[in-house]
Amino acid sequence: MRDSTDSGDAAAKAPHGIADVARSAGVSSRTLRHYDAIGLLPATAIGQGGLRRYDDRSLVRLQRILLLRGLGLGLSEIRAVLDGEQDDVAALTAHVAWLERERDRLARQLAAVRTTITRIQQGEDMNTTDTFDGFDQTRFKQEVEERWGPEAWDRGTRWWASKDPAAKEAFQAEQRAIARDAAALAASGDGPTSRAALALARRQFDWLAQATPPAELTAERFRTLADMYVQDERFTHAYEWAGAGAEQALRGAMHALADRGL
Structure with a gap:
């Protein structure tokens, strides 16, 4: 909560000035002012001369912002993630x-x-x-070929190479959106057979089907992929960054949809 007080009170409530925070975090003061303006990182208080100041919790939030930026998330996506976490x-x-x-x-x-x-x-x-x-670079290649044959890897590689940058970004953005919604599902307490869970699993199926012919995306393969999201650390972080239990919620929903025959 922002407070406009004299400099002494502001420093007590928020000991970190914008210049110090910007320098330590490796960002510009202009960036921090922008984050404030869009509600991503509101200043805790306004000190003398209108200078923004931050408390310790704001530093934690900024650290998370920078970490999520490193994963390629946009600012609106980061705000949705952080605002949904307690x-x-x-x-x-x-x-x-x-x-x-x-x-x-x-x-x-x-x-x-x-x-x-x-x-x-x-x-x-x-x-x-x-x-x-x-x-x-091809750390999944052997596993994909062993599970589903050599053509599966080659086809996926050709499919990705054929996409322009905008299409690749849209594909990745949908995966991130699914991760956020999986985290929200986990937080809601809704079970894997709820309407929201089954709708999420259907989105995941449609997302996967962009790169895999629907005829090959069988219920068994869908279940196997769901289990990998939880059991294989190479896949887990693709979902767990969005919130605690995201990968577990998604797996449950995918199993429930597979049990219904997709």
Whole structure:
């Protein structure tokens, strides 16, 4: 809640000035003023000379904004996510798990590049295992081919490559919207067979069917994908960032729809 008081009162209620926050967060004061103007990060108080000031909770919110921006979300999407969450600790804990996975992957990439430099300098032979450790550009390829055949991976790759940037963004935006609605479903307490849950599962089916021929997107395959969202950490964060229980709610809804024959 914004308060317009004298500088002493403002500093007591919100000890962090806009210049300090901007510098520490690596953003501009103009960006913070914009976030205030659109209601994404309202200043806690207005100090002397109209300078915005922030309390500790605002710093937590800004950290979450920056984390979600790093995932590619737009400002309106970020506001929807944050406004729908009540537990900062749970949300940040989920993001910590993702950051730790990214840290480990980047550490492996760093080690791979250093190994390459050493081998070049010493005239040693390269090997594919060390050279590409941590890059994982096709980390799902083997699993997809084992589950659904080699053509499944090739077809999906060709489908994605054929899309223009706008179509790719629309596809990704729908996935993020489904994640947010899954988090809302989890928070609502509605069961997997509720109207809202089944409608969400249908959206997920339609989203998947853009890249997979509907004839191949069987109930069994739909259930398998639903389980992967919960059991496989590579997929989990695609949904859990939106709120606690999002991936669990989506899996339940997808199973319920599959049980009805899609």
